Amino acid sequence: MHRDDAYANLVLPAILRDEGLTGRDAAFATELTYGTLRHVGTLDAILTAAAGRDVQRIDPPVRDALRIGAYQLLHTRVPAHAAVSSTVDLVRVVGPSATGFANAVLREVAERDNDGWVARLAPPIQTDPIGHLALAYSHPQWIVRAFSEALGGDLGETTRLLIEDNERPPVHLCARPGLADPVDLADEVGGAPGAFSPYAVYLGGGAPGDLAAVADGRAHVQDEGSQLVADALAAAPLDGPDGRWLDLCAGPGGKSGLLGALAAQREARLTAVEVAEHRARLVGNATRALPVTVLHTDGRLVGSEPKLPEEHFDRVLVDAPCTGLGSLRRRPESRWRRQPSDLPALTRLQRELLTAGLRAVRPGGVVAYVTCSPHVVETHVTVTEAARRCGAPVDFVDARPLLPVGMPGIGDGPTVQLWPHRHGTDAMFLALLRRT
Ligand SMILES: C[S@@+](CC[C@H](N)C(=O)[O-])C[C@H]1O[C@@H](n2cnc3c(N)ncnc32)[C@H](O)[C@@H]1O
Numbered sequence: 038m039h040r041d042d043a044y045a046n047l048v049l050p051a052i053l054r055d056e057g058l059t060g061r062d063a064a065f066a067t068e069l070t071y072g073t074l075r076h077v078g079t080l081d082a083i084l085t086a087a088a089g090r091d092v093q094r095i096d097p098p099v100r101d102a103l104r105i106g107a108y109q110l111l112h113t114r115v116p117a118h119a120a121v122s123s124t125v126d127l128v129r130v131v132g133p134s135a136t137g138f139a140n141a142v143l144r145e146v147a148e149r150d151n152d153g154w155v156a157r158l159a160p161p162i163q164t165d166p167i168g169h170l171a172l173a174y175s176h177p178q179w180i181v182r183a184f185s186e187a188l189g190g191d192l193g194e195t196t197r198l199l200i201e202d203n204e205r206p207p208v209h210l211c212a213r214p215g216l217a218d219p220v221d222l223a224d225e226v227g228g229a230p231g232a233f234s235p236y237a238v239y240l241g242g243g244a245p246g247d248l249a250a251v252a253d254g255r256a257h258v259q260d261e262g263s264q265l266v267a268d269a270l271a272a273a274p275l276d277g278p279d280g281r282w283l284d285l286c287a288g289p290g291g292k293s294g295l296l297g298a299l300a301a302q303r304e305a306r307l308t309a310v311e312v313a314e315h316r317a318r319l320v321g322n323a324t325r326a327l328p329v330t331v332l333h334t335d336g337r338l339v340g341s342e343p344k345l346p347e348e349h350f351d352r353v354l355v356d357a358p359c360t361g362l363g364s365l366r367r368r369p370e371s372r373w374r375r376q377p378s379d380l381p382a383l384t385r386l387q388r389e390l391l392t393a394g395l396r397a398v399r400p401g402g403v404v405a406y407v408t409c410s411p412h413v414v415e416t417h418v419t420v421t422e423a424a425r426r427c428g429a430p431v432d433f434v435d436a437r438p439l440l441p442v443g444m445p446g447i448g449d450g451p452t453v454q455l456w457p458h459r460h461g462t463d464a465m466f467l468a469l470l471r472r473t
Pocket residue numbers: 263285286287288289290291292293310311312313316334335336337356357358359386390
């Protein structure tokens with residue numbers, strides 16, 4: 038993972054298959070991999086202290102073995118002697134000259150539990166709350182700062198969010214409207230209907246790729262929050278025609294799948310735009326048999342691409358590329374890959390795509406701007422800037438009444454922010470804008 042910049046959720050299943058690991062062994066290997074990747078920031082601080090030298094100066098294969106060993110010692114019920122000896126056995130393979138060193142470092146790590154190490158190494162919460170939370174809950178400081186800002190500076194809530202990010206989330210399915218009933222689907226897959234989305238099913242366990250309902254297009258894998266924001270766009274009140282829907286950033290096709298199924302029920306047609314060729318193909322697969330036209334092009338070409346005329350569409354979704362800080366639970370390595378320096382290029386693209394969406398919608402039509410990030414620069418700042426610069430009059434629509442009745446903690450409007458620790462969803466942001 039560290040050497041090749043790979044993604045755990047893509048690489049690990051193939052490795053487990055190649056190694057013939059199944060059942061409890063596969064589950065344990067998965068927990069060690071995901072857990073170590075999530076906690077690596079804190080583990081590295083602990084290993085640096087235990088080794089008496091910067092962990093970055095340890096030979097990478099030995100360093101990775103030590104991280105896995107420290108994770109076992111501090112976060113699992115594996116007995117300390119077993120964690121140390123299995124890690125030393127691993128070091129014997131990847132760096133034989135370092136076995137004595139690894140043994141000494143891990144014995145030092147085992148001297149304290151995780152809380153003991155945090156108490157020793159983290160800066161005091163009173164003087165450096167961001168630094169404290171970053172070390173205690175293994176997130177980069179800039180991400181903790183961004184979360185805290187989006188949560189109005191509430192450190193208690195920020196802490197709950199960081200804790201939630203370190204948990205493995207359940208898989209959510211979307212029972213496609215008109216094609217599957219969520220209660221029946223929950224029975225079929227041994228899951229439970231979702232708490233908020235009328236289409237959601239929480240999968241109890243097992244691989245979603247093996248499910249007949251997913252294979253035959255009655256359902257797809259999709260976070261419940263993603264379902265809610267797509268549904269809110271479809272539910273926004275509209276005067277006049279309602280047959281032309283547009284998804285300007287469609288790949289890999291989760292929201293297009295749900296919008297396409299809703300469009301089928303309402304005799305509407307969805308145009309799904311995606312700039313990356315392989316992702317456009319995924320959108321095609323995800324929307325087979327639905328009233329969806331996939332367009333492999335740049336969404337910013339509204340007005341110059343003949344199939345994307347200005348003032349043409351009734352409902353437009355701009356599910357913009359973003360840092361993904363709202364779905365760190367699902368991608369254990371991503372918090373360490375993302376950098377604050379990613380923001381300027383991303384926010385510029387977000388602004389340009391939202392501006393294009395606002396040009397594509399007809400007067401009276403609705404645009405939903407969505408990110409799976411709660412970073413205020415990607416949410417409120419982008420929306421305000423795009424609305425100001427788009428050159429057309431736009432109003433905010435209060436999105437809250439378009440979420441399920443009584444759903445708590447979605448913000449003070451007119452935009453909506455969902456949270457893993459409040460709703461069990463990814464941290465989806467939704468702004469609804471109407472061209473006047
Ligand atoms: C957040 S993802 C969309 C997720 C998707 N709506 C879903 O629910 O599955 C953003 C997508 O926008 C695409 N994208 C990036 N720049 C684009 C552009 N200029 N025009 C169209 N699509 C773009 C990315 O390739 C990526 O697939």
